[in-house]
Amino acid sequence: MELSTGPERNEAERFPTPPQGEDFATLYRHLLNLKPLLTGWTFQEASETQRAGVTFGIKDNFSGQLLFTGDEFVVDMFAGKCPMDPAALRIMLRHKAWWRWMTRGVTADDGVWIFLNVRHSKAHSLDDLTIILSSGIEMAWKQRAELDVWWSRAKRATTKTQA
Numbered sequence: 001m002e003l004s005t006g007p008e009r010n011e012a013e014r015f016p017t018p019p020q021g022e023d024f025a026t027l028y029r030h031l032l033n034l035k036p037l038l039t040g041w042t043f044q045e046a047s048e049t050q051r052a053g054v055t056f057g058i059k060d061n062f063s064g065q066l067l068f069t070g071d072e073f074v075v076d077m078f079a080g081k082c083p084m085d086p087a088a089l090r091i092m093l094r095h096k097a098w099w100r101w102m103t104r105g106v107t108a109d110d111g112v113w114i115f116l117n118v119r120h121s122k123a124h125s126l127d128d129l130t131i132i133l134s135s136g137i138e139m140a141w142k143q144r145a146e147l148d149v150w151w152s153r154a155k156r157a158t159t160k161t162q163a
Helices: 022-037 086-092 122-162
Strands: 038-044 052-058 062-069 072-083 100-106 111-121
Touching: 022 038, 022 052, 022 062, 022 122, 062 122, 072 086, 072 122, 086 122, 111 122
Parallel strands: none
Antiparallel strands: 038 052, 052 062, 062 072, 072 111, 100 111
8 A cells, every 4th residue: 555655746646636426525525634644645446345445645654545335434544563462462452442453464573464444334424534534543653652662572572582
């Protein structure tokens, strides 16, 4: 989910207007509210499993994805990676409000990728989408700080066992 945000990309390339359609217009309206926090977005074409979608970059090397599927929307927000430490995983994967923490795959340095995930009925929550996304971004930033602490502990423990 990398979005190039270097000087070679201008504002219109980083923040393009959406394809035609009501779902894309709704996504775009909420993204504009969050634009100060974002580095760019890329709209995804509708498919058999999704009506509309967008991948977005968040400042400080975070990213997220928002999909409209049937009568709900699904948000995945990348939060970082966590060491394979049972205590760290237990803390990192605790539920926070309407968000669920999830792991996806093992990293090269024996960690796991941590994502925030939420599913909502569009009929009940679409007006709150900006609030839902901004709270997810805030939680991802906080989670990144916690993950940094766990990685430094894991590195210190490795250094002690090697000494």
